[in-house]
Amino acid sequence: MDLYREVILDHYKHPRNFGHLSGANVTSEEINVSCGDRIVIEIAVHGSGKTPRVIADIRFSGEGCAINQASASMLTEKVKGMDVGAVMKLTLDDVQSLLGTTLTPSRVKCAVLPLEAIQKAIVSLK
Amino acid sequence: MFDAQSIQKDFPQLRRNIHGKRIVYLDSTATSLKPTAVIRKEDDYYKRYTANVFRGIYTTSEEATAEYERARALTAAFIHAGSPEEIVFTRNTSESINLVAYSLLTHDLSPGDHIVTTIMEHHSNFVPWQQLGAERNIAVDIWGITPQGTLNFADLEKLVTRKTKLLAVTAASNVLGTINPVSKIVRAVKQLNPKCFVLVDAAQAVPHMPVDVAEWGADFVAFSSHKMLGPTGIGVLWGTQDVLDTLHPFLFGGEMISEVHVDRTVFKSAPHKFEAGTPHIAGVIGFGAAVEYLSALGMQHVRDHEEKLVSYAMKQFDRMGGVTYLGPNDARIRGGVFALQVKGAHPHDIAQLLNEDNVFVRAGNHCAMPLHESLGVPSTARASFYVYTTEKDIDALIVSLQKVKNMFG
Numbered sequence: 001m002d003l004y005r006e007v008i009l010d011h012y013k014h015p016r017n018f019g020h021l022s023g024a025n026v027t028s029e030e031i032n033v034s035c036g037d038r039i040v041i042e043i044a045v046h047g048s049g050k051t052p053r054v055i056a057d058i059r060f061s062g063e064g065c066a067i068n069q070a071s072a073s074m075l076t077e078k079v080k081g082m083d084v085g086a087v088m089k090l091t092l093d094d095v096q097s098l099l100g101t102t103l104t105p106s107r108v109k110c111a112v113l114p115l116e117a118i119q120k121a122i123v124s125l126k
Numbered sequence: 127m128f129d130a131q132s133i134q135k136d137f138p139q140l141r142r143n144i145h146g147k148r149i150v151y152l153d154s155t156a157t158s159l160k161p162t163a164v165i166r167k168e169d170d171y172y173k174r175y176t177a178n179v180f181r182g183i184y185t186t187s188e189e190a191t192a193e194y195e196r197a198r199a200l201t202a203a204f205i206h207a208g209s210p211e212e213i214v215f216t217r218n219t220s221e222s223i224n225l226v227a228y229s230l231l232t233h234d235l236s237p238g239d240h241i242v243t244t245i246m247e248h249h250s251n252f253v254p255w256q257q258l259g260a261e262r263n264i265a266v267d268i269w270g271i272t273p274q275g276t277l278n279f280a281d282l283e284k285l286v287t288r289k290t291k292l293l294a295v296t297a298a299s300n301v302l303g304t305i306n307p308v309s310k311i312v313r314a315v316k317q318l319n320p321k322c323f324v325l326v327d328a329a330q331a332v333p334h335m336p337v338d339v340a341e342w343g344a345d346f347v348a349f350s351s352h353k354m355l356g357p358t359g360i361g362v363l364w365g366t367q368d369v370l371d372t373l374h375p376f377l378f379g380g381e382m383i384s385e386v387h388v389d390r391t392v393f394k395s396a397p398h399k400f401e402a403g404t405p406h407i408a409g410v411i412g413f414g415a416a417v418e419y420l421s422a423l424g425m426q427h428v429r430d431h432e433e434k435l436v437s438y439a440m441k442q443f444d445r446m447g448g449v450t451y452l453g454p455n456d457a458r459i460r461g462g463v464f465a466l467q468v469k470g471a472h473p474h475d476i477a478q479l480l481n482e483d484n485v486f487v488r489a490g491n492h493c494a495m496p497l498h499e500s501l502g503v504p505s506t507a508r509a510s511f512y513v514y515t516t517e518k519d520i521d522a523l524i525v526s527l528q529k530v531k532n533m534f535g
C-alpha cells in the first residue's frame with residue numbers, strides 16, 4: 001500500500017490555496033463529525049447570465065487528515081479556472097485519480113469532503 | 127500462571143496472517159476476539175440441540191433450556207449477584223441502559239426530578255438520559271472531571287439532591303482508561319439521597335477486573351458479552367430482585383407472560399418479563415462459555431496482567447516522546463486503553479499507517495463526543511489491551527508509531 005506518497009504528504013504539509021479569499025462571493029462548510037474533519041471553502045465565481053460562470057479563485061481552510069487536506073489542496077488547484085458546470089460533474093473517481101490511489105471504504109469520505117463542499121458552494125450560488 | 131503468549135493459542139484469529147504478517151489486535155475495547163471454546167459452544171447448539179427454549183417437552187429443547195439457564199447462573203456467579211433471577215439478557219449494554227430508561231423512568235417521574243450522568247460516558251450511557259430528559263422535560267446534569275481525568279468528587283454534593291432520580295456512571299472509561307471508584311460513588315450518592323437509583327455502565331469493567339455487584343451496592347449494572355470474549359448480540363442487565371420486580375416490562379410478546387386473556391395479561395416475574403420473544407439462544411450459551419473461560423483465568427489475574435501492560439506501555443510512550451495519551455498516568459486506576467495523539471498526525475493517518483503493519487487500532491471519538499469536545503480534542507487513535515495482549519504487541523505498536531512520527535513529526 002502506498003497511500004502516503006511524497007506528493008500527498010507534500011500537499012498535506014504545504015497546502016495550496018489554503019486560507020481566506022477577500023473577494024469570495026460564495027462560501028460553504030462541511031463537517032465530518034465522526035472524525036472531526038472540517039473544511040471551509042471560499043470561491044470567487046465570475047460571469048453570470050449568458051457568459052460562462054468560472055471559478056476565478058478559491059481558498060480552503062479547516063482541519064483534517066492527510067487524505068482530506070491533500071484532496072482539498074489538489075482539488076482547489078484543479079478547479080481554478082474551470083466552468084462551474086464541469087466542476088459539478090466531478091466525482092470520487094476524479095478525486096482518486098488526483099490522489100493517485102484508490103481508497104478503502106473507510107477513507108472515501110475523508111477524500112470527497114472537499115469536493116462536496118465545493119459543489120455545495122456552487123449549488124448555493126443561484 | 128497467567129501467560130498471554132500461550133493464551134493467544136486459544137484465539138484462532140491470532141493465527142491469521144495478513145500480507146504475510148501476524149495480526150496485532152489492539153481494539154478489544156470495541157470488541158474482543160473469541161476463543162475456540164466459545165465458538166465451539168455456540169456451534170454445538172446449532173449442530174446438536176437446536177430447539178426453542180422453555181416450550182418443548184422433548185430432549186433437545188430441554189437441553190437448550192438447561193444450557194441457556196446455566197449461562198444465566200454462570201453470569202450471576204461471575205459478578206456475585208444474589209441469584210440467577212437478577213440477570214436479564216438483552217442485546218448489549220446500550221439496550222440494557224435503554225431498558226432502565228424506559229421501564230423505570232418513563233413510569234416513575236415527578237415534576238422537578240432530575241438525572242445525573244458524567245462527561246466521560248460512552249454515548250450509550252449519555253444519549254438515553256439526554257433524550258429522556260428532553261422528552262419528559264426533566265433536567266440532566268453532567269458530572270465533570272479533573273484535569274487528571276478522574277471524576278471530580280468535590281462536585282457530587284452539589285449535583286445529587288433530594289430530587290435526583292438516577293445517577294448513571296461508567297465503571298471504567300473507554301477513552302480515558304480511568305477506573306472509577308464505584309463503591310465509593312454509590313455510598314456517597316445514597317448518603318445524599320437514599321432513594322436515588324445508581325446505574326453502572328460496566329461494559330469496560332466486567333471484562334477486565336473482578337466485579338462484585340453486592341460490594342458496589344448499585345441498583346443496576348449493564349455490560350456486553352462481545353467485549354468479554356463472548357458472541358455479539360448479547361448484553362446483560364443486573365438489578366436487585368426487589369428493583370427488577372417493581373420495574374415495568376419494556377418489550378411485550380411471547381415468553382414474558384404467564385397468562386394472557388382478551389382483556390388483560392399477567393407478566394412472568396423477573397428476569398423473564400424482560401425477555402420478550404425468542405432470545406439469541408446460541409449467543410447466550412456461547413456467552414456462558416466465555417464466562418467460564420474468564421473464570422478459569424481468574425479475573426484478578428486478568429487485571430494484574432493488564433495493569434502490568436499499562437505500566438509497560440506508559441514507559442514506552444514516555445521514552446519515545448512526541449506521543450501523548452488522555453487520562454491518568456497512574457496504572458493502578460487505569461484500564462488497558464490509551465487514546466493517543468501524535469504531534470502533527472491526524473488520528474486517521476495514524477490508524478491507517480499502523481494498519482500497514484497489521485497493528486489494528488481505532489480512530490475517532492470512540493462514541494464519547496461530549497468528552498472529546500470538553501477536552502478540545504476532535505479525535506484520537508485508541509489502542510487497547512486484553513488477555514491475549516503481550517509486551518511484544520506493545521513493542522510493535524511503538525515501532526509503528528515511530529514511523530508515524532517520522533512521517534508527520
Ligand SMILES: Cc1ncc(COP(=O)(O)O)c(C=O)c1O
Pocket residue numbers: 155156218219220221248250251296298299300327329330350493
Ligand atoms: C464504556 C462503554 N459503555 C457502553 C458501550 C456500548 O456497548 P454496546 O455497543 O455493546 O452496547 C461501550 C462500547 O464501546 C463502552 O465502551
